[in-house]
Amino acid sequence: MTLLKVEALTCEYRSNPLGIDIKRPRISWKIQSDRRGTMQKAYQIQVTAHDQNFTTIKWDSGIIESDESIHVDYGGPELEPRTRYFYRVKVWDNFDRETAWSEIAWWETGLLDTSEWKAEWITPDPEGIDPLSEPAFLLRKEFTLKPGITSARIYGTGVGLYELYLNGERIGDELLSPGWTSYHKRLQYQTYNVTEQMLAGSNAIGIMLADGWYKGNLVREDNRNIYGDRRAAFFQIHVNYNDGTEEIIVTDNTWKASTGPIIFSEIYHGETYDARLEKEGWSQSNYNDENWAGTIIQEMPITDLVAQENVPTRVTEVLKPIDAFVTPAGDTVIDMGQNMVGRLRFKVNAPRGTQIVLKHAEVLDKDGNIYFGNLKFAKQTVEYITKGEGLETYAPHFTFQGFRYVKVEGYPGQENGLPLENFVGEVIHSDMERTGEFECSDPLVNRLQQNIVWGQRGNFLDVPTDCPQRSERLGWTADAQVFIPTALFNYQGGPFFTKWLRDLKVDQLPDGNVPFVIPNVEGGMGSAAWGDAATIIPWTVYQTYGDKRVLAEQFDSMKAWVEYIRKQGKNEYLWNTGFHFGDWLALDAKENSFVGATARDFIATVFYAHSTRILRDAAEVLGKQDEVQEYSFLLDNIIEQFNHEFVSPSGRLVSPTQTAHVIALMFDMVEGKAKERTAYELNQLLIQNDYHLNTGFVGTPYISLALSKGGYHETAVKLLMKDDFPSWLYQVKKGATTVWEHWDSIKPDGSFWSDQMNSFNHYAYGSIGNWMYKAVAGIDMDPAIPAYKKIKIEPKFAGISFTQAKAAYESMYGRILLSWHLTNETVEIEVEIPANTTAEILLPKAQVADVMEGNKPLVSGDINSYMETTEGVRLTVGSGSYQFRYRNESGLRPSFTEDTRIIDFLDYKEAVDILEKFAPGITKPPAIFSTKARSLKELAELEEANLTVDKVKAIIAELKMLKLEVELVK
Structure with missing residues (x-):
């Protein structure tokens, strides 16, 4: 069958x-x-x-x-x-x-059209409750329904944040609803199926309202009420009966209002909950609300209500603490074992009025004390006051913290040790489907992968935030755009980014300028690599999911951004004006500066070209041929002017930094011999720095990809495997469980980078994940055919120090799997390709005659499309599972490709001069410069030369550079 x-x-x-x-x-x-x-x-x-x-x-x-x-x-x-x-x-x-x-x-x-709304915005009557007071509001309404209910839905929203209750039960498991949008222009509403909770007879609905992002403290210490200074609710209930009739209950001035146990709640600062103020049964019918205040109709400056676009924010995992201890300073601290984002839930049985205080932090200092210095003015403090009526359970409602460690004060008996079984950490983020997996035989690299995923979980909380702990937590555009390829491998991010891009579009200025953060609460705009989120993110969503609609929706925004750049300065083909963050937090920055050494106009012009290329390609996808022609012409001129302005006649970049070389290669700003030289010099910059990077937010996301693309994949691997400062694995060895903001957030001596800006959960540098999945594991796609319809399977073993790796990705078409295992004798590669797709597979360094697929030789199996190349065996296959096995000719030594062969072009004297640098006293160079190309392995074994593989590589690099310079001058 x-x-x-x-x-x-x-x-x-x-x-x-x-x-x-x-x-x-x-x-x-x-x-x-x-x-x-x-x-x-x-x-x-x-x-x-x-x-x-x-x-x-x-x-x-x-x-x-x-x-x-x-x-x-x-x-x-x-x-x-x-x-x-x-x-x-x-x-x-x-x-x-x-x-x-x-x-x-x-x-x-949902309601599909604003004309379907019958509700009014309501808020407590200021004669009864101060509308500016800190305690969360409670709103309630009783109503009576007749028998024969067939369906019931609640549609509604609130500002700032709300929780919904019906007949004494919490409705839904979503948190921090309605999420964060550009509220005056777009506000999400939610839909709840409450058919099972509705009763024939008396019912009651309750709404709890807190400040949230709408009117809470954001960005600066004195900055509040950014969108408005009044909380309000907007809900309607539709009940359908089996006789075909419908009843609608709406928010209006017949509702009642009060305050309750949440006496303070802020995104940055935490929550204070006084259980003595709980109003038992407040969301049930027959509750006595005689002393509650009334409500009034509130005019709101909101122009567009939209159905929920993003996936909801939920508790996605529960962690048990791994330890509790007393610090040298005498603080009682819980260790969750993982830097997480969410909340601590606890149980307690204590006398009435007992005050328990939780203060959240990410790390301990070098003395073992809990460290709050990097929080800036965020308090991250939760206070709970018991009602004293037996076992009480509590977790905050309208806030979240970024933390691994929690300082506990006031818990009964804590001087004798905390009962860890009474505490759990609830991980909170947008409840995206997990789509990607990566693991290998190196435990440090596996921990890095976990850190990347945890960093995404901590910062993808309705918007893509930069960090989740200090007084910031904003949707920084650069962080989002550099990380999105990695993000969309790890998780299904279609709805997440669709919603955020719509906010970017409405917050974009009329002249096309893009604010630094979305939603725009920071101000400032126009920086290269930040504003380019307007083009990079919709294009990446399209490539990953084949989503033409997001391109169509965002095309005018993309075009407006490119046209904004085009109008800057006197030369429309260069971007050499305005403010730019540059290579933010690069290690080659001057003392006391956050900005790296790469020239800012260099970076700006490269990203100008990159966005223009994306715009042209998007126009091609959408069939906008006039724009294809226009932006092809613009792109050609930008690249021409870039080379005139930033590349010398001999092919040298004027900005001699790692980042300059990375982005010039990555975004195809140089071609031919200049491209070869740029790749060579990037490699040399890494060698000179002992295979350490000094890049920041602009260069780091692309450095490994640029090295592999430029023919120096082994250098990219060495970069990954470095475990001293600065490197990804340095953080891992320092105990990181998420990705840090700074390469030296914790310095080698255990001290910290400046308190001013030192997040230990900042996902931007986690963008190395994109290279790990594509190059190390080897899962990629044909960029001309989106959504992995045509899959590229191309693992790169060169320079790899571990013996196996596995990656899997749940694409729109199904699961893609690639697993490889190296021994000294064999290479084993397992591949799964989903139905309705095809794949091109490279078996590195294989020969057709050696390859077994399953239990059959490749040549006698059912794979008909294959060919042997200098790189190995290339196959084209359809869907299905495949197991390949062949001899590992070079064992675990690096495999040498054609572009690392000796080139015979210099005369005898020049050869001797160069060889003398590496092997003093050498007398027989002709053996090395024979017209028959020899592999590095063969050359290293020549007794008369007495050369190591590394020495031969260095000779080749020098020779290639000399030849390149000669040809460029010509």
Whole structure:
């Protein structure tokens, strides 16, 4: 019996989304097949409203001959608001097989249009409650329903943050709703299915409101009420009955208001909860609210309510503490074992009025005391006052902390040791689906990978923040754009970035300028590599997921950013004006400066070209041929002017830094001999620095990719494997469990970098993950065919010091797996390719005659498309699982490629002069410079030369450089 099956149906990236406002939602699916090389030849989609039996079809696509299986637009009649639509899919494959209908999936529309709103914005009557008071508000309403309830939904939102209660129960598990958007321009509302919680008869709804991002303290110590100074709620309940009638309950001035146990709650500062002030039963019917204040209708400056776009923020994991101890300073401290973002939940049984204080921090200082210095003015403090009625459980509601260590004060009996079983850490972030895995045989590299993932979890909390602990926690554009390739490997980030990009678009200035942070609460704008998030992020989302809609939505924003740059200065082809952060936090910065040594106009012009290239390519995808022509011309001129301004006639970059060479290579700013020289000199800069980087936010994300791209992959590997300062593994050996903001956040002597800016959870440098997945593990895609429709499998073993690696990625089409294992005798590579895709596989240094696939020689198996090259054996395969095995000719020694062969172009004397530097007294250079190219391994074994492999490499580098200089001058 053969297997062909449609599975994993999604609508707008999500499984069974509740309450969406997209009028033409897109459907995606995956195909499971037991045959290799399975491709979809046709599909059929059926959609029905309300009817899970599909007796009445709202839309039938018919049989569509196409291999398209992601982001297929719904093509039926206009959707109705507040309606559940069921859909199913079947496909036909290239073996003339037809699947059964898939399992039924659904999406449910929200209100779709602002005219559907009947609610009013309400806030407590200021005659009863000071609207500027710190305690969280409680709002409540009782209502009566008749029997025969068939469905009930709550639609609503609030400013700042809210929690929703119905008949005494918390509704939903989402936290920090409605999330953070550019509130005056876009505010998300949420949809809740409360059919099971509604009762025939008396019901009560309760809303808890706190400041959150809307009116809380942000950015600076005296900065509050950025969006407004009044909290407010906006909700409506739709109840449907079996007689076909509907009842709507809305927020209006009939609601009642009070304050409760949360007497203080802030994003930066934490929460104070006095359990003695709890109002038992406040969200239940028949509660006595006679002494509660009234509510008033509040006019709000909000122009656009949109259904929830991002995935919700939730508790995604619970951690148990690993230790509790007393520091040398006498503090009682809990160690969670992991720098995490979220909250501490605890249980306590104590007399009424007992005050328990939790103060959160990331690290201990070199003396073993808890360190709060890097928090700036953020307090990160939680206070709880007991009501004294038995066992009490508490976790804060409207705040989050970045921490590993928690100082505990006032817990009963803590002088005799804390009961660790009474404490847990709840990890909080946007609840994205995990899509990527990476592991290898080196434990330090594995810990680095874990740190990268934990850094993302800590900072992808509704917006991509720079750090989660100090008084900042903002959506910095540069951090997001440099990390997004790594981010989208680790997690499904389609909804996350779609929502954030929409805020970028509305916060972008009329002249195209892009603020430093999104949502824009910081001000400042126009910096290269920061504002370029406007182009880089939508393009990366498109490449990863094949999402043309996000390109179409953002195209005007992308174009506006490029046109903004174009208008700067006197030369439209250079960006040499304005403020720029430059290579932020680079180690080659001058004393007391945050900005690296790379010329800022150099960086700005490179990113100008990069954004222009992206804009041109996006125009090509969207069929905008006029823009393709215009921005192709602009790009050519930028590159020409760059080379005139920043590259000498002999091919030398005017900015002699690692970062300058990295970005010139990465973004194709130099070609031919100048490109060779740039790659060579980048490699030399690393060698001269003992394979240590000195790059910052601009150079670091690309340095390893640029080295591998430029032919110096082994140097990139050495860079990764360094474990002294500065390096990624230095942080790991210093005990890091997330990625740091500074290479020396903790210095070799145990002291700290400046308190002014020293986050221990800052994901930007975690962008090394992108190179680890693509180069070390070897999973990549053909950039011309997005979403891993055509997969590239190309592991690079050169210079690798570990013996095995494995990466897996859950693409839009299904799971991609690559696992390799090296022994002294064999190379073993396992590959899985999902149905409806193809892959090009490189077996490094293999020979066709040696390769076994499964239990068969490659030449006698069912893989027909293969060829032997100087790099190894290249194969083109369809979907399925493959196991390759072949001889490891070079064992675990580096494998030498053609571009590291001796080139015979110098005369005898020049050869002797260069060789004399490395092997004094050498008398037989002709053996090395024979017309027959010899590998480095062969040359190193020549007794008369007495050369090591490293010496031969150095000779080759010098010879190549001399030849390059001669040809460039010519």
